[in-house]
Amino acid sequence: MSALELTDVVVEYERRGLAPVRAVAGASLEVDRGQIVGLVGESGCGKSTLARAAIGMVAPVSGTIHFEGREVRPLSRGARARELARLQMVFQNPFSSLNPRRKIGEQIGDALAILGLAARRERAGRIAELLEQVGLPPGAARGYPHEFSGGQRQRIAIARALAASPSVIVLDEPLASLDASAQAQIANLLVSLARELDLGLLLISHDLAIVRHVADKVAVMYLGLIAETAPTRELWATPLHPYTEALIEAVPHADGAGTLPEALPGEVPDPSRPPEGCRFHPRCPYVFDRCRSQEPPLVELAHARSAACWLQRPGEPVPPSIRAASRLARAGRAE
Amino acid sequence: MSLLEVEGLQVRLPTDAGPATIVRGIDYRVEPGEVFGIAGESGSGKTMSVLALMGLLPAGAAVEGRAVFEGRDLLGLPRGQLRRICGRELAMVFQDPMTSLHPMLSIGTQLTEHVRRHLGLGRRDAAELAVQALRDVRIPDPDSALHAFPHQFSGGMRQRIAIAVALACRPKLLVADEPTTALDVTVQAGIIRLLDRLRNESGLTIVLITHDLGVLSAIADRVAVFYAGRVVEAGSRADVLGSPRHPYTRGLLDALPHPEAADIPLIAIHGAPPTPRNVPPGCAFHPRCPYAQASCRVAIPPLVAVDGRVLACPVDPLQPGATS
Numbered sequence: 112m113s114a115l116e117l118t119d120v121v122v123e124y125e126r127r128g129l130a131p132v133r134a135v136a137g138a139s140l141e142v143d144r145g146q147i148v149g150l151v152g153e154s155g156c157g158k159s160t161l162a163r164a165a166i167g168m169v170a171p172v173s174g175t176i177h178f179e180g181r182e183v184r185p186l187s188r189g190a191r192a193r194e195l196a197r198l199q200m201v202f203q204n205p206f207s208s209l210n211p212r213r214k215i216g217e218q219i220g221d222a223l224a225i226l227g228l229a230a231r232r233e234r235a236g237r238i239a240e241l242l243e244q245v246g247l248p249p250g251a252a253r254g255y256p257h258e259f260s261g262g263q264r265q266r267i268a269i270a271r272a273l274a275a276s277p278s279v280i281v282l283d284e285p286l287a288s289l290d291a292s293a294q295a296q297i298a299n300l301l302v303s304l305a306r307e308l309d310l311g312l313l314l315i316s317h318d319l320a321i322v323r324h325v326a327d328k329v330a331v332m333y334l335g336l337i338a339e340t341a342p343t344r345e346l347w348a349t350p351l352h353p354y355t356e357a358l359i360e361a362v363p364h365a366d367g368a369g370t371l372p373e374a375l376p377g378e379v380p381d382p383s384r385p386p387e388g389c390r391f392h393p394r395c396p397y398v399f400d401r402c403r404s405q406e407p408p409l410v411e412l413a414h415a416r417s418a419a420c421w422l423q424r425p426g427e428p429v430p431p432s433i434r435a436a437s438r439l440a441r442a443g444r445a446e
Numbered sequence: 447m448s449l450l451e452v453e454g455l456q457v458r459l460p461t462d463a464g465p466a467t468i469v470r471g472i473d474y475r476v477e478p479g480e481v482f483g484i485a486g487e488s489g490s491g492k493t494m495s496v497l498a499l500m501g502l503l504p505a506g507a508a509v510e511g512r513a514v515f516e517g518r519d520l521l522g523l524p525r526g527q528l529r530r531i532c533g534r535e536l537a538m539v540f541q542d543p544m545t546s547l548h549p550m551l552s553i554g555t556q557l558t559e560h561v562r563r564h565l566g567l568g569r570r571d572a573a574e575l576a577v578q579a580l581r582d583v584r585i586p587d588p589d590s591a592l593h594a595f596p597h598q599f600s601g602g603m604r605q606r607i608a609i610a611v612a613l614a615c616r617p618k619l620l621v622a623d624e625p626t627t628a629l630d631v632t633v634q635a636g637i638i639r640l641l642d643r644l645r646n647e648s649g650l651t652i653v654l655i656t657h658d659l660g661v662l663s664a665i666a667d668r669v670a671v672f673y674a675g676r677v678v679e680a681g682s683r684a685d686v687l688g689s690p691r692h693p694y695t696r697g698l699l700d701a702l703p704h705p706e707a708a709d710i711p712l713i714a715i716h717g718a719p720p721t722p723r724n725v726p727p728g729c730a731f732h733p734r735c736p737y738a739q740a741s742c743r744v745a746i747p748p749l750v751a752v753d754g755r756v757l758a759c760p761v762d763p764l765q766p767g768a769t770s
Contacts, residue, residue, distance in 0.1 A: 153630035153631070153632065153633075154601070154630055260718040262718060263718070290487040290488055290657060290719070291487065291657065291659075291698055291701045291702060292487065292697065292698065292701045292714055292715040292718070292719075293714075293718065294701065295700075295701035295702075295712035295713065295714035295715075296714040296716075298703075298712055299711045299712055299714060302711065317630060317631070318631075319631065320660075320702070320703035321703050323703055324703040324711075324712055357632060358631060358632065360635075361631045361632040361634070361635040362631055362660065363634075363635070363638065363658070363660035363661055363663060363664040364660055364663060365658075365659035365660040365662075365663045365687055365699055365702050366663055366687065366688065367663050367683050367684045367685075367686070367687030367688030367689075368663065368684075368688070369663065369664065369665070369683060369684070370663075370664060371635075371638060371639055371642060371664050371665065372631075372634075372635035372638060372639075372664055373635060374632060374633075374635040374636035374638075374639050375632035375635070375636075378600050378602070378603070379600070379630075
């Protein structure tokens, strides 16, 4: 069993006088220890909502979330179960997630004190150790957040999450507010932490290129649903969902070649009124009749590879490209 | 003749801790019809260096140098004259279209206000021009868009509208400051293609400021890389991004995820850029540079022409044939 398991999670946001918005419309995801899972998609696709549901910050309407075999229940007046301390979260903006008026060492030490992970005498040593793990000098414990750069603050936020001795950390856009050089440093740090501490990481990001470098497995989300999941390398080599293909082709490459990225026509539809059939069909270059009326389920197509697209046929060999799959589908209909 | 010629530009801003020099002597030229890219990390002075041209710096800022736009030094113009040029001949688009568009005014009002002011058009002519401007940036149903408000559009559409507003008076130069940074990657691709089309169809000159070397790689003709308020390397897109010579340019490119090398760790530049108040002496990059020598700590390296580009690194460790 995976360390973190989300099964058919549905999350809705109430709106006064309006129908609720279904931000996550039934998504399943697993994160194992030592594994980095990337969750990618564009703004409004529900990836942050799914991340928040994963740690119990928002309550799902239906579906279940299990962490180390125990159900993750949404935050309430009662204390969060102690065991859930091993499921931690790091937020996008380290400027707002750290308390500006408390010393770094105190903020990291909270978890040690509350969870009783280090006796008072040992705390300073443990804090220094945590800072070292994220590449900061032990003296950083005496500083305040404003004395550090964005990248350093994100390291501090990670150290604070590590203080609770987690087995899984959910990170919501941890790299988005950082410059290129700090981004690379933090990306490398996440990979080495996952390997060294046998940590499971769920990395939410809109940046496919960085996820490609960091993640072992990727889930692509579109309008509240998971469109495709695959091992990272295979996802990039042969995307099976047209949306994944469009995302990959839209990334500009810094090679000086002057190649224009491919734009995807249309807009992400209003999640409160998703299109009939496949949610991606109004923007899909390969659309055919069935897509307009029936919603494709996420099905396993090859080992560890799933996609929700009518072009793909479970049980048959995966076509070399979506274009080829589209040709096959068209030929099949003509018969 | 260059459309814009910036020479020895310096910008000093007051901060809580005393004045800080944000831009420390910058030279560049922008040729008509080109996309000139300015790259650099946050705090490198790229935004301040263009805000200075339009007189948009915060109060208390001090500017030195020259910025000659079509024969007139923008930095020496009286405010009234500068205002007639800005918006009419020189226009700007910002990162966040939600802050550059007025939330309470209709798109039509925002599109016609400055058109009427700058071009002296009547209401009807201005409305016609506004519809054309929206059509140019591919806003679906431009006639009804005129009566809509910014919040009714998505981020990508808002940025298109902001570009339409900027281009309504047919300026010669468009300065776009991180125009795609707040957008999703598929929407960003649309804006990149739009800018490329506008440049091709109407000969628009664009100064494109972005930290994203991928975006510059897609449409910039020439690129200048800023570090700590100075240009460290500038030249054609293919030269600067294809075979960089400054260790900082190389470092920025290495730090990016690369499609051909997804399995190796990213090569990060160690440390962080200096803040404007503690720029190191000599070459500002030397504390982070793997090739730094004793001389780098002393003198600020001048920008000199090397192999068809300009480079501020006398060590030049990345020249072909150099052993590192």
